Ligand SMILES: [Fe+2]
């Protein structure tokens with residue numbers, strides 16, 4: 425009983441993104457040509473860049489003050505760890521040293537991070553559900569943002585970190601979702 429994308433609430437939508445990226449990483453592991461590896465790695469990077477924007481601009485700010493703050497802080501830092509690798513991978517080619525290793529480590533960072541988000545009861549999504557966030561309004565805001573974020577990243581925008589030395593950390597501390605529709 426697959427749910428349509430339009431019907432998904434915020435958590436279903438984010439989990440669907442997680443499953444998609446896991447499939448891409450699994451395909452990368454099996455890929456035998458450099459062209460195929462590059463296409464899959466770039467697809468994973470694009471999906472992850474869009475996904476982190478949705479979480480950082482909409483879902484995480486809605487969670488701020490409603491769920492364990494440490495968990496959220498760690499989420500932002502895990503995203504940034506992934507973004508460093510994403511920008512590295514996008515600038516590299518499968519001919520480069522450490523290319524496969526970077527993709528593998530990215531997949532491991534994401535695997536750990538997804539577990540923190542999806543873990544039963546103490547995970548971020550469970551806590552957000554228990555806090556009574558409006559998951560339908562958040563889903564609508566994320567669906568709308570997904571379209572524009574996809575365009576921005578397809579046009580070549582790099583992933584932007586929020587918590588590293590020199591970053592403007594304000595965005596990682598926001599407690600109100602960006603976008604008027606998310607309340
Ligand atoms: Fe996520």
Ligand SMILES: [Fe+2]
Pocket residue numbers: 476479499503537541
């Ligand atoms: Fe995340």
